[in-house]
Amino acid sequence: MNPQRWQQISRIFNHAISLDGAARSAYVKEKCGADDDLKAEVERLIESHQSAENRDFIGGLAVEDLAEQFTEGEEKHALHKGQQFGSYLILDHLGSGGMGDVYLANDSRLDRTVALKILAADVSADQRRMQRFRQEAKVASSLNQPNILTIYEFGEVDGLTYIAAEVVDGETLRDYLRNNRLKLSEILDISIQILAALDAAHEATIVHRDMKPENVMIRRRDRVVKVLDFGLAKFIKKKRPSPGNLSSDEEAITQFKTAPGLIMGTVNYMSPEQAQAKPIDARSDIWSTGVMLYEMVTGTKPFGGSTAAHTIIEILEKNPTPLTHAGGPELPAELQRIVGKSIAKDPNERYQTAKDMLIDLRNLKKRLELDVEIERSSASRHAATGSVQAETVEQSRATHRDTREISKRKLGLGLALLVAVVAVIFGVNVVRNMQSTPAIQPASNATLPVPPAVERTVTYWITVQKFRDDKPYQDPFYLKGEINFEANYRIRLNVRSDRPGYLYVLNEGPTDRTNELQYVTLFPSWTANSGSEVLPADRTVLIPEKSWFRFDDEQGVETVWLIFSEQLIPELDGIKAFASDRSKGLITDATLNHSVNGFLISHSADKVTVERGEKHTILKTTQNVLVYPIRLEHH
């Protein structure tokens, strides 16, 4: 439309709308004359004017018209609370990360609460890579390692790719470090669990590639560690198109060079080979774990320049301040050795497997615990140990390979006390063992925790009894270990071992007044196995023997810990006192609960092979102690 025409139309229009009915028609007709197009145009505009007026078209303010979306847009999520997304009902927005948003959602098919990660559109666009990522993540998840986040499902709804995973009520190690001052024992627990996750993944030839505190979660209730996003790192770095035919890590470094802000957070934990775009393997994850361990101990990152490039230079060239300087003189020299070995610049000089590092950390932990035990006992046992002979000490030094590594500060006092105390502790056990089950070998060799490489098998299955009006209803039936239970289901646990030993079955009870977790002993129990915790070989115990367990009203996942050992477990010795009708199994001793909790955490990373049959679940281990959490979902 030319400007003259436009002005002509607007002049006629503006005057016309000030007139009414017949006068308006007459005016338009007169002004437009024989120009029918002009007339039609003016009439349409007048009509539009009236509609706009009636509907208050743009009569308010733009910001009002868009206020809802504009304020909602504070959180730029794709989904909102209460929205149905496939079979998932969105309950809440949990957070946003580099690759998408995470929601709390309920899977209506299983009535199960999940963490739903919606991958950003650009992330999920590449089908081929998506496929590979799925495979890796699935394999990692299927390892059934308690420290690897379980993935339930991958899927796509309305063009959005999602991952449904286990919900972890807790915080990332990054937040945990920010909010808590970690004790050395806790740092070791966390590192051990991280390495247990890596060990399992590495055995399945999966390299994480992006180990960092943001990808490690600490569960609130029991501080169990969960490593997230296996397989995703490789995928993310691969997704961006790049020139030529570069390997994934070359792409990563290219990306870093062009957009430092983009992966800034990741640089600090990158291994030298990763930073140099060389091929990487499992040993790169060991480096990253070493960096995290250093950070947990000292509160500072070993490599952290003012820019990403400076950080990379440090990674390649700098030897970080020794832990004993950065983290205080109280730190055991062994820890410095472990960290130093994990962050050796040359992968060949590093720990070659996660398992090696795991073993060293575990030994360190055991030794530190022993130190504490010795210190605690030294006062009361002093009289008894005064007569320890020098040759016994020498013998101990020769057989206990860790002894020489006990910190020098404690060596003088500690060494003299070690043998006597150990003898006292285990001496008691020997007597107990002899009394309760002659079938068990006397634990005289217990002073040397050398695990014989035998496989122990513990089998369990669950009997379910439906109840109606508090009366059994229909016949009991068997179910596999991890299923959903209805509210009216009551259960019985059946456990059998191929070897005689000590069995403990614990469950988390209500917290005490100071909000500390309290455990409940389900076994030993005053109603089963004559109150004894000792289980003969190949005999099935029913827990409980004559009644049923019922779930409390609170919905959720109940973790029942199954612990089996051929030797008495000192940390759990004391539980039996609460296996009485009076306390109903609730452990009210805070120190004991703490000790149980510490024990479970330190063993939660143990490797247990799980074979699920139709009815039975078979647990196998070559460790001294078998610790397995049975997860029962109920609602």
Add this chain to the structure above:
Amino acid sequence: MKKVPPRQEHEITQLLAEWREGNQTALDQLYPLVYDELHRLARRYMSRERKGHTLQTTALINEAYVRLVDQRRVQWANRSHFFAISAQIMRRILIDHARRYSYAKRGGGARQVSLDETATVVRGNLSEFLRLDEALKSLAELDPRRSQVVELKYFGGLNNDEIAGVLKISKNTVTRDWNMARAWLYRQLTGSAPN
């Protein structure tokens, strides 16, 4: 929401001066400040609406302008520029947002209501909102002044007196421009066929 401290107010005055001298980056620097105000406005609007209170949006937007800059301390010429720029930035912010938001909503249940079916057109309808912006661009090519009247009124929240002051035209002309522009935009959005 951060309050705009006096230092920033001074900054805005400076930015306006720079903008007059043709410094486009001044406009970009103003963007986050206006964004904060606009966002605050939208939130207050939403909370009032949820509580069912009568809306005094004019008062709210005046407050937003006052918070951005103490207008008594700005020369009249600058003040006109300030309104013009603010309205322009507000439009940009809202359109940017609508574009991102409608992208995020894609496939996720975006409201697809045609103009004829709704009583209060444009409200909450992102695609209509974006189409309105397009139509306003076409209008600017045809008739820059009328387009600017819409921008100042609908996006900038100015009343006819203020618009007359900013554009240096009579109040009656503002009214006439508005009527014509609004009718034309409405027609653009409802399609060429009369409804």
